[in-house]
Amino acid sequence: MSFFARLVEQLAYLLQPFCHASATAAAIVLFTALVRLATHPLARAAARAQRARTALQPRITELRAKHARDPERLQRAMLELHTEAKVSPFSGLLPGLLQLPAFFLLYHLFSNATIGDGPNTLLDHDLLAAPLGGHWTDALGGGVLGGADLVYLALFAVVAAVATVNFRRARRTAAENPVQAGVPGQGAVGKVAPFLSFLTLVTVAVVPLAAALYVVTSTTWSAVERGMLS
Template identity: 35%
Template sequence: MDLYAFPPIAAVLDLAYGLLMALSNLLEPLAGASSAALAIVLVTLLVRAALIPVGISQAKAERTRARLAPKLAELQRKHKANPERLQREMMALYAEEGTSPLAGCLPMLVQIPVVGVIYALFILPVIAGHPNELLTHTLFGVPLGSSLAGSLAAGTVTPTVVAVFGAIVLLIALVGEITRRAFRPVPGAPVVPGAPIGAPSGASAGASTGAGMSPAGVARMQGVLGLLQFITAVVAMFVPLAAAIYLLVTVTWTLGQRLVLRRAYPAVPPQVPPALPA
């Protein structure tokens, strides 16, 4: 069964196709043959802008988790021999504070269907029974529906294809390296489960381990999580150029937003010195 022919999915794709084509036609006097690529950039920015309130909630959750780090470390020390009791106590602590170890995953989950729709729009020759004109659009002469891996496999790769995809992949990797350096965990700080990489508490995204981990284990985990920053660059080699553009804009926006929100909502609020006695 063709998943894209399933009526609800076909209707969503047809709607997205119509909107993207309309935006592309609107931008054509400005961007020419690259109007569809510019339309994808604008759509990405609109999606990310709509998620700003979620990002603010995520930053507040990071601050709460950083504040809970000492309590989590104490729970892990106290119940390290009883994992089930430790899990219950940690969940109770999170519930008491109105947060969750999974807080912050929503932006990623929301974007999954968006990336899926963009991916489908640039691999399907026919959408809802009509030809897919988006496949005729290019960026610097490279079709938006082509991929670097696909071009290499088909033997159709050209210097222009390598240059365009190479630039996007290198930019994504550069943003990943800046993100890794800017949000590097503080050595020796406790690891807070579920906190994004870079929280001042030394928390790491998606970590299921806690402060009871050995220094060698923490180092290994941080190394693996550092490499995860570059997975997007690898993915960009296999997806259509349109989806690679979306990924580049997304990781760049995410880095900028995290830098701004870290200043606005520091994970460890500045300590106010006690007033001197009169």
Template identity: 40%
Template sequence: MDLYSFPPIAAVLQAAYGALMGLADLLAPLAGPSAAALAVVVVTLLVRAALIPTGIAQAKADRLRSRLAPKLRALQERHRKNPERLQRETMKLYADEKASPFAGCLPVLIQAPIVGVIYSVFLHASIAGHANALLTEELAGVPLGTSVAGSVVHGALDPATAVVFGAIVAVLVIVAEITRRVCRPKTTDAPAPGMPDLRWLGVLQFATAVVALFVPLAAALYLVVTVTWTLVQRIVLRRRFPLHGG
């Protein structure tokens, strides 16, 4: 059974699809044939804006873990041969600091289904049993349902598709490089206990540029807006909630 045909999920997808197509109709006088593409960009911006509180919560959680990192590292050195004692002392440290080792996990869990629904609308040829008309709309003459990989497989890669996706990939690569530089640690040391390894973040961002070649143009637009927003948000929040020793 197709998970997306399950009535509750299909209803959610249909609502998201209807809202997006309705927005495209409103933008038609302004954007003409590219109204649906502009609607994808606007919806992505609205979704990211709505998720700002989760980004703030994540930044606060990172700052907390950064502040506790020296104490956690000391515990690891002291009890590295006694895992059970290490676990007890670690939980006691969090309790004494009135903090949770799972801080920041809830925001990620909250945003996952929201992003998943929007992204699904861009990926599926049918929504709630009917054709996804969004994917037949165009940007610069390229249907939003077109992918580079699919075009190559079917021998249908034309100059317009190459130029549009080339521009998207270029932006993704530029954002990835800026992300790599911004998030590059000041030392080559391993990340502090409980902190994400940001040394790999830029590399993962470059992988997004590759993914963009395999997804429909609508999803590629979503990706380029999302990674750009994420970079700007990370810079702003890092200044507002600097890490310990940052």
């Protein structure tokens, strides 16, 4: 944790001439971008896998017709088909899973008053009037439409816009390319997945502002990245 705190402080120091009092917040955004850049090759691989699954659609249609009365045999056949094509139906989950450690590091860093044997000085920094270790409920306690409220309203607006884009894209993809049908568990996931983007609004509301900045930056990056790779 101490090493990670020094990393954030070093990035903030580099950004100080450009971002001034908001340098630490900018450092979190830069850190998030670096994490996403590191996982970009995995995102490209996931996009290739998605195209490969699309190419399997004719054979999947044949399997559905052949095993329409035997769901278990259909599932086995679908898994065999994906194995034969060397395509994992879960490959798109890997980039997101690898980002979780970075998110939890930020969460814990800005949730603890101490680091090692000393105070956590990162909690003294803020974005405009919103403390990086604070929460949305803290901003509400300071009055309506104060500086901190405006920060959270901006974050909610970005998250809502990105979630809407992701929702429409997921619904369109599910309608045009139902490749995952017949794979165990994927039917339920396919129905719920388009709505998951809106859970980001809840995340931003309950985590420290520093972690919320990570979430907003990462989800925005994902939306742009998917658009470019599709």
